Amino acid sequence: MSAPVTFTDEFSSPVPAPRMFKALILDGDNLIPKLLPQAIKSVELVHGDGGPGSIKQMNFAEGSHMKYVKHRVDALDKEKMTYSYSMVEGGEYADKIESISYEIKMEASPAGGCKGTNVSKYHPKPGVVINEEEIKAGKEKAMAVFKAVEAYLVANPEAYA
Structure with a gap:
């Protein structure tokens, strides 16, 4: 098996870490x-209770180049505000990638908001070389989701307080 390609992205937000998490x-x-209906139609729990071992299916909106992806929840720690999951089916790289694992961690920043880290590991199929430009496009979509949630929380200070 080829070695995984790892990306680490850091982000910050004026929203406190517990609310963002x-x-x-x-x-x-x-x-x-609800925030991005033009991109994501729904997320369904296929197996489990939402905790580790659960499988979730994210269904994309009509006209998207993908129909769905399935994620497995690997770990969830509400106290430490960490979440790990793996893409196990579907996605735009299904022909090139065995799996993708993600580890998200959020923590309070001194200014009162939060800072976070997202580590993504792409495990390519044998003989496949990962194209970093393709990965960047996917990461930009993920950041758009983060920014939409952040904008909602800034506009609605009582939400998730």
């Missing part, structure tokens, strides 16, 4: 389709 991670399956 609650909205983006704990209630993201409900909130994100």
Whole structure:
């Protein structure tokens, strides 16, 4: 098996870490389709209770170049505000990638908002070389979701307080 390609992205937000974690991670399956219906139609729990071992299917809106992706929840720690999951089916790289694993961590920043880290590991199929430009496009979409949740929380200070 080829060595995984790892990317680490850092982000910051004026929103306090507990609110961002609650909205983006704990209630993201409900909130994100409401905020971005043009991109994400729904998120369904296919297996489990939402905790580690659960499988979730994210269904994309009509006209998207992908129909869905399935994620497995690997770890969830509400106290430490960490979340790990792996893409196990679907996605635009299905022909090139065995799996993609993500580790998200949020923490309070001294200014009162939060700072976070997202580590993504792309495990290519044998003989496949990962194109970093393709990966950047996917990461930009993920950042758009983060920014939509952040804008919602800034505009609605009582939400997820």
